[in-house]
Amino acid sequence: MTNESIVIKHNNASIIIPVSDPTTQIVVNVFTQIGCIPKECECTEIDIPDPVGPCDSLKPFAKIPEVGELWPCQGGINAGLVDTLGDVPAHYLIVAEKDLPTTYTWGGHGISSKAKSKTDGHRNTIMLLDEDSEHPAAKAAAEYQADGHKDFYLPAPAELHQVCLNLSIRLNFNGNYYWSSMEEAGANNHAYALDLSTYSQGRHSKLTPLSVRPTRRIYLTA
Known part of the structure; x- marks a missing residue:
């Protein structure tokens, strides 16, 4: 893998994005906060962690608690x-x-x-x-x-x-x-x-x- 593309990984799935692809700029914006800007630090893999927290507030029926909980x-x-x-x-x-x-x-x-x-x-x-x-x-x-x-x-x-x-x-x-x-x-x-x-x-x-x-x-x- 060269620094002309990056790999975004989540669990067992991955996607390869060319550095020249417009989508890469979105990745740059998102991952600036974790200190990895592909064009600047030449990192070639970004691992996206699972969301933090017990639930997704937009999907309240993912797990319905018992009455009283x-x-x-x-x-x-x-x-x-x-x-x-x-x-x-x-x-x-x-x-x-x-x-x-x-x-x-x-x-x-x-x-x-x-x-x-x-x-x-x-x-x-x-x-x-x-x-x-x-x-x-x-x-x-x-x-x-x-x-x-x-x-x-x-x-x-x-x-x-x-x-x-x-x-x-x-x-x-x-x-x-x-x-x-x-x-x-x-x-x-x-x-x-x-x-x-x-x-x-x-x-x-x-x-x-x-x-x-x-x-x-x-x-x-x-």
């Missing part, structure tokens, strides 16, 4: 499969590993909200953030990020129920009430919350500071 690169713990409901496709519900570090009021006290879905926290959260009144719990959930994901939301009551049923022992919720994203129908001073350690749902004043556990979805069509 951390889903690598997906922002939290697998809370189980949710069937298609209405216009919401089937998906896995992912819950953040920990509560947000403080408590939050629901917001919008005395003002009627359109966030009334029992099952679709994502839709509720969008509605809350579009309203004129402040909604601290929903805002905090939507701003949460993990593993590069920015699509978290404040879960609906049914989603909190699923988290409670599947993860209450795994996550040790310690008897705290957690805000859902659903306002109580006909009562613009209250919204629903759930004690995730006892499966107790209750209505609370929107002015009450409660815990928040963000959730997100992995759609089966991903």
Whole structure:
């Protein structure tokens, strides 16, 4: 092999690229950071290592963890499969590993909200953030990020129920009430919350500071 071509190797596969080939410039740009520029150092072989890390975040179904286990690169713990409901496709519900570090009021006290879905926290959260009144719990959930994901939301009551049923022992919720994203129908001073350690749902004043556990979805069509 002469310095007029280079060999790129990955495991048992290899490809020979002439130095004069335009593709070589791409190789030069990529491998500058590891100190091998073919035209300058006259190296003739470049070995590409396997990607570092336990998963590919763009391929979440490569290995689906058991319910209650951390889903690598997906922002939290697998809370189980949710069937298609209405216009919401089937998906896995992912819950953040920990509560947000403080408590939050629901917001919008005395003002009627359109966030009334029992099952679709994502839709509720969008509605809350579009309203004129402040909604601290929903805002905090939507701003949460993990593993590069920015699509978290404040879960609906049914989603909190699923988290409670599947993860209450795994996550040790310690008897705290957690805000859902659903306002109580006909009562613009209250919204629903759930004690995730006892499966107790209750209505609370929107002015009450409660815990928040963000959730997100992995759609089966991903």
